Amino acid sequence: MFRFDNPIYLWLLLLVPLSAVIYLYSVRKYGRRIRRFGNPALIRQLSPMKSLRRMWIKFILSEGILLLLVLIIARPQIGSKLATNKHREGIETIIALDISNSMLAEDVAPSRLEKSKLLVENLMSRFSEDKIGLIVFAGEAFVQLPITSDYVSAKMFLDNINPSLIGTQGTDIGKALQLAANSFTPNSKAGKAIILITDGEDNEGGAEAMAKQARSKGIKVFILGIGSRQGAVIPMPDGSELKTSDGEPVKTHLNEEMCRQIAAAGQGVYVHVDNSNVADAVLGRELGKLQKGEINNVVYSDFDEQFQALALLAVILLMVDVLVLERKKS
Template sequence: MFRFDNPIYLWLLLLIPLSVIIYLHSVRLHKRRMIRFGDPTLVHQLSPMISRKREWVKFVLMEMGLLLLILIVARPQVGSKIASNKEREGIETIIALDISNSMLAEDVAPSRLEKSKLLVENLMDKFSEDKIGLIVFAGDAFVQLPITSDYVSAKMFLDNINPSLIGTQGTDIGKALQLSMNSFTPNSKVGKAIILITDGEDNEGGAEDMAKQAYSKGIKVFILGIGSKEGAPIPMPDGSELKTLNGELVKTRLNEEMCKQIATAGHGVYVHVNNNSTADAVLTRELSKLQKGKINNVVYSDFDEQFQALALLAVILLIADVLLLERKRRW
């Protein structure tokens, strides 16, 4: 099994396209300055030793070195020791967790998001023979952890979940359900369920159709609606609360009716999560009704670091960048 031990650092990969944009902009500005300075052909003849191709090569080397350094910081690892590998009877569950900014509201202690993470962790503690996967979503959705029976890794990935993982705000439940459907194994003899945790606010639409499509494939959809109908303000990183351009306080409220409709379409169960909720007990009872099938569980206890080759290649690229001059060789 391959994984990144610090996947949060992979967001630094956004620096690469940003640096490319900045570099191209600087090249454009340089050309404009040269045109104002004089005739481009004459200016080029006055500096025959300057190589534009070498500038490009040096930039590419720097970008490749940056890419490798980011991957090294994220700590790529490969499972080296299998703790267990045997066929068991269980189900497959994909947990889709809403991480939009509204999930930071504190009408559920300590917050909607932290309460959701605690709930998922409690569910994992009750799983033994099953497989689990993690998907996070807001205005977009992506797989945080492919379906696995390695609960230790699942809890580790769960700890790293926060709203900064997705820049697109909103609550696209339809996209989350579609990605969840595509994240199961092809085993048709195993009971499958999607557990979607959300406050249901700002839904982009299409969620009910996706829930119906999931059920047609033998996948039940359970919805955990977290929050209160009264609503709560959204805390900001600086300690203030989110307000509109007019200075009015923004309140986020649980869209319980929409959550119930999606659960009904997916032939699952809707559970309201609040400070007094026993949602994990209800879910455990409902999941126990699903058909158990034979699944191959592989759990790794040890992981080997895989940064050595990347580090060597990064050093070679950086040395090449330093040694390669922008001036042409005389010969």
Template structure:
């Protein structure tokens, strides 16, 4: 298992694009000063030993050195020794998240999708001994993260979720429920729950039957409907609004009745997600009611530092920068 022991230092990576912008700005200002001094072509002829290419190379070398130094500060490590499996009491939860384009609507702040991700992250913060898995779906469904007790990885995968992960649009809730059921471990003594978050639009059918199957297997189904009945337009990444093939602006609405029907079919629970935190509290209480069983968690007891190779690269890059002159060699 790979990890950064001090991941907070990775925020320093923002210094790299900042330094690039400053460098480009300095080049621009330098050109302006040369233009005020005299004809740029004549100035270049008066300084034939100046090399723009070498200046760029030296800048790239320094940027790479900065990158590797930041990674060293974050302390990259690889797990080298497995601890004895620890048995814990917990539940298994699969979160199926709708990532169709309609989830970009902003009738729930900041958007349906971002609100859903925030809800899931808050849920993870409350977990301690439980296992969690992530499934994303639209017109198709796939496993984003297999069921795990590694909440750090789960949050990383959650951050990267966006509608571009699935090209097929639509909302195939039935397929998402079926994939969720197949993603649990065979442990029958552990409480299992599917938390499906959707606005319920363009359902492909078969969802109620899948909910019944989940109930017959002892899996609790929670349908979280997000959005408003009044609806909202769908902003797109290019700054415009989603339109039909005829040019009409698309307006998306929460299909609450359909969400309730799926929950009722599986004797589950329907919750409406809006700008309040009511759904979070109710969901937490319902999950606490599930039977907790013994879960084997694999954990690493020892990690090996992996900074040595990066440190060597930094030394090589700095030596190369020192040796390389900005002006051309006479030969």
């Protein structure tokens, strides 16, 4: 498994295009100054040793060195050792998280989506012998993280979840449940649970049937309904509010009745998520009732640093940059 141990430093990659823009601006400004000074063709004849091609080569080398340095400080690593233990017992849980625009509403602090992510992170912190998977959905559903015992990777994937991951809006809970039910480890005898976190709005239908189908496979379906019954407007990234075609603010409400019906169909439990920690306690208690089974955990227990090759390449590029002069050979 490949990862960056300090992924926050990858934001420094923005320096690469930024430096390119600054360099191109300086080249253009230099050209204007040359044209004001005299005839460019004549000036090139008066300075025959100047090489534009070499100048661009040095610039490309500098950009490559900057790129490699950023990757080095982000600490690329590859998992080198697998820790497996066939005698561990636990449960398997697939978390299906609604990331439709309505989850941006702030009737639950700091927002429905951020509260959901915090809830999932707290749940992961309780796991030790169990497996977990992540599914995100709106009008479509896809697997964000296959079922795994690698909680570090699970938290990294969780941090990157936002509504822009899915372009099709809506809340197709049925599709999310179907995908989740098919994402467990085949032939595993461990207790299985689907935890679906949603505000229940704009459901496309078929959710109850899918919950019953999951239950027929021995999978319990828990529904966490997040939001307030009074509803709230949906803020947009630019600071405005989502509005209808008539210019009226869109107000989103928690569809608690539908959430209860789906949980009942899946013989699970419906839990209302608000600004308290009640949902954490109820969910932890219900998951503790599931039968534990043999879990074949496969996780990366050790990671090898991979910066050496990048550092060597950066040194080579630096040496080439020093040897390449901007003037032509005499």
